Amino acid sequence: MSAPGPLAREVDTDRCTGTVLDEGGLVLAWAPTGHAPVLFAHPGVPVRSGTPPHAGIPVCWPWFGPGRGGGMTPSHGFARSSTWQFLGEDEGPDSRVLRHRLTPDDASHPDWSQAYHLDLVTRFGTTLEVTLSTTNTGDEPFVVEEALHAYLAVGDVRRVVVGGLDGTPFHDKVLGEDLVQEGDLVLTGETDRVYRSSADVVVTDPVLGRRLTVSTTGAADRVVWNPWSEKAIGLDDIGDQWPHLLCVEAANVLDDVVTVDPGQTRWMTYRLSVEDL
Numbered sequence: 299m300s301a302p303g304p305l306a307r308e309v310d311t312d313r314c315t316g317t318v319l320d321e322g323g324l325v326l327a328w329a330p331t332g333h334a335p336v337l338f339a340h341p342g343v344p345v346r347s348g349t350p351p352h353a354g355i356p357v358c359w360p361w362f363g364p365g366r367g368g369g370m371t372p373s374h375g376f377a378r379s380s381t382w383q384f385l386g387e388d389e390g391p392d393s394r395v396l397r398h399r400l401t402p403d404d405a406s407h408p409d410w411s412q413a414y415h416l417d418l419v420t421r422f423g424t425t426l427e428v429t430l431s432t433t434n435t436g437d438e439p440f441v442v443e444e445a446l447h448a449y450l451a452v453g454d455v456r457r458v459v460v461g462g463l464d465g466t467p468f469h470d471k472v473l474g475e476d477l478v479q480e481g482d483l484v485l486t487g488e489t490d491r492v493y494r495s496s497a498d499v500v501v502t503d504p505v506l507g508r509r510l511t512v513s514t515t516g517a518a519d520r521v522v523w524n525p526w527s528e529k530a531i532g533l534d535d536i537g538d539q540w541p542h543l544l545c546v547e548a549a550n551v552l553d554d555v556v557t558v559d560p561g562q563t564r565w566m567t568y569r570l571s572v573e574d575l
């Protein structure tokens with residue numbers, strides 16, 4: 299018998315449909331009325347409890363990947379595999395607002411003893427807005443890496459054009475080099491890049507006939523990732539679906555880590571909108 303899936307909070311309004319899971323505080327789905335789903339999730343592999351999926355918008359916190367010094371597990375921190383408190387939902391002026399929180403009572407880790415509140419506010423409307431806030435409830439400053447690791451659904455990643463990054467310095471994790479983007483980005487192979495930019499990113503998708511715009515506040519970096527065919531084989535919830543996703547993440551990583559002083563709250567917002575071509 300397969301394990302039951304995590305608890306899903308469903309939204310269905312005249313503006314959109316959407317889903318957030320308590321596990322991971324994962325925004326799994328969003329589709330404004332009249333549009334196909336905007337976030338990627340493998341059509342044949344359900345989300346399993348205990349396994350953070352390559353889907354939706356995982357929360358990476360308080361480290362990214364293996365952490366700045368390397369070797370940290372789980373990859374991307376413990377927030378995405380922890381079960382968050384659901385604080386409730388209400389109707390905003392133009393969106394349904396769902397609130398989740400993670401505290402040391404919900405998630406602990408041997409390498410993380412700091413006192414914190416991590417809050418996730420998801421606004422489901424004709425645009426999607428996700429805010430991740432870190433509050434230091436302890437007596438000592440602490441440093442976090444963080445990302446809202448959005449998996450955008452695309453028709454064919456080899457045919458999309460990613461605009462808004464021209465002239466931006468980036469760290470290429472595949473090549474291990476620091477480079478500068480020239481012109482629009484067209485992906486031709488495994489791509490894993492940390493762009494030092496807070497500018498809007500526009501993904502033009504001729505196959506699905508739409509344009510996605512990512513804008514953020516409080517995020518110094520954009521991470522662009524697709525594993526491509528070979529690496530995708532080892533990721534069972536991506537597999538042969540790799541052409542149908544493009545991660546454009548809002549992040550504060552590498553040299554852009556965030557210091558949170560006692561009593562302080564630092565926040566980051568990811569906004570996503572879609573328009574027909």
Ligand SMILES: O=P(O)(O)OC[C@H]1O[C@@H](O)[C@H](O)[C@@H](O)[C@@H]1O
Nearest residue numbers: 352363373374447471490521523
């Ligand atoms: O398989 P994971 O842990 O979800 O990570 C997926 C990818 O996430 C990206 O954000 C990282 O830049 C990649 O290096 C990583 O491979």
